[in-house]
Amino acid sequence: MNIVVCVKYVPDATADRQFESDNTVDRVGVDGLLSELDEYAVEQALQIKEKAGDDTEVTAVCIGPEKAVDAVRKALQMGADKGIHVVDDAIAGSDAVATSLVLAKAVEKAGPADLVVCGMASTDAVMSVVPAMLAERLNLPQVTLASVIETQGDQVRVKRDGDTATEVIGATMPLVLSVTDQSGEARYPSFKGIMAAKKKPLETWSLSDIGVDAGDVGLSVAWTAVEETTPRPPRTAGEIVKDEDGSGATALTEFLASKKFI
Ligand SMILES: Cc1cc2nc3c(=O)[nH]c(=O)nc-3n(C[C@H](O)[C@H](O)[C@H](O)COP(=O)(O)OP(=O)(O)OC[C@H]3O[C@@H](n4cnc5c(N)ncnc54)[C@H](O)[C@@H]3O)c2cc1C
Numbered sequence: 001m002n003i004v005v006c007v008k009y010v011p012d013a014t015a016d017r018q019f020e021s022d023n024t025v026d027r028v029g030v031d032g033l034l035s036e037l038d039e040y041a042v043e044q045a046l047q048i049k050e051k052a053g054d055d056t057e058v059t060a061v062c063i064g065p066e067k068a069v070d071a072v073r074k075a076l077q078m079g080a081d082k083g084i085h086v087v088d089d090a091i092a093g094s095d096a097v098a099t100s101l102v103l104a105k106a107v108e109k110a111g112p113a114d115l116v117v118c119g120m121a122s123t124d125a126v127m128s129v130v131p132a133m134l135a136e137r138l139n140l141p142q143v144t145l146a147s148v149i150e151t152q153g154d155q156v157r158v159k160r161d162g163d164t165a166t167e168v169i170g171a172t173m174p175l176v177l178s179v180t181d182q183s184g185e186a187r188y189p190s191f192k193g194i195m196a197a198k199k200k201p202l203e204t205w206s207l208s209d210i211g212v213d214a215g216d217v218g219l220s221v222a223w224t225a226v227e228e229t230t231p232r233p234p235r236t237a238g239e240i241v242k243d244e245d246g247s248g249a250t251a252l253t254e255f256l257a258s259k260k261f262i
Pocket residue numbers: 006007008009023024025035037038041061062063064093094095096097099103117118119120121122124125126127128129130131218219222223224225226
């Protein structure tokens with residue numbers, strides 16, 4: 001079985017994140033890491049491989065700038081067998097439509113995939129649309145937002161928790177699967193895994209390697225663009241209501257009413 005897992009490199013949420021002058025997210029000047037939600041995707045891919053117990057291979061694919069290769073390395077350290085990093089200056093500023101195009105072409109070039117595993121959303125843009133777009137482009141069924149995943153041969157059965165009902169969905173590979181943060185804790189890379197990852201194959205592809213025209217990606221053809229950004233104002237000191245003369249309850253009520261909480 002061939003499993004491809006899509007891993008995104010995102011700015012570290014604890015770092016001082018910023019926008020570029022064209023209002024795209026700065027993905028180069030800040031520290032980044034493998035999107036935490038994609039760690040769950042890697043974990044599920046590895047569990048499916050371990051359960052299959054055969055020659056199943058897990059390939060981690062990432063689209064992003066030079067530094068984004070770190071996301072692929074982390075997936076290799078966790079246990080993926082191969083890595084692919086698609087990097088090309090023309091990709092900068094791509095929207096979900098273009099991202100899914102590049103991912104689809106990379107998945108196709110990586111070889112016929114039985115299973116394409118994604119996270120439920122990226123932790124930076126959080127659009128949660130790439131898996132569905134990818135499935136459409138690859139002409140594969142999509143089984144999204146799975147919290148429990150069971151496989152038996154080419155059969156996949158997932159639990160999908162909705163607001164009003166829990167669905168149990170069955171599908172046959174090949175398909176695109178996205179998994180939620182309820183699917184099971186992602187493993188930490190072991191020291192052995194970190195050392196082994198250094199010897200695993202990691203390929204770097206450009207747009208021409210996967211047959212994508214540079215004119216079909218990037219900010220200039222994006223369906224959406226951020227027109228303006230405003231830094232969030234710094235937090236102001238809280239207001240302390242003191243109850244020294246018995247007027248505390250009234251003051252508190254007035255404060256809550258002024259904020260329309262009551
Ligand atoms: C506030 C905001 C501002 C934006 N600004 C712009 C803009 O100015 N111009 C513009 O063109 N676009 C912009 N975008 C879109 C942005 O480029 C998205 O990051 C991109 O289109 C993919 O969408 P996503 O990250 O939300 O993926 P999701 O659909 O949330 O990702 C789901 C899964 O798809 C996979 N995946 C997604 N991206 C990758 C990747 N690069 N490599 C590997 N796997 C991946 C992962 O498995 C991930 O868990 C913006 C989005 C938002 C919400």
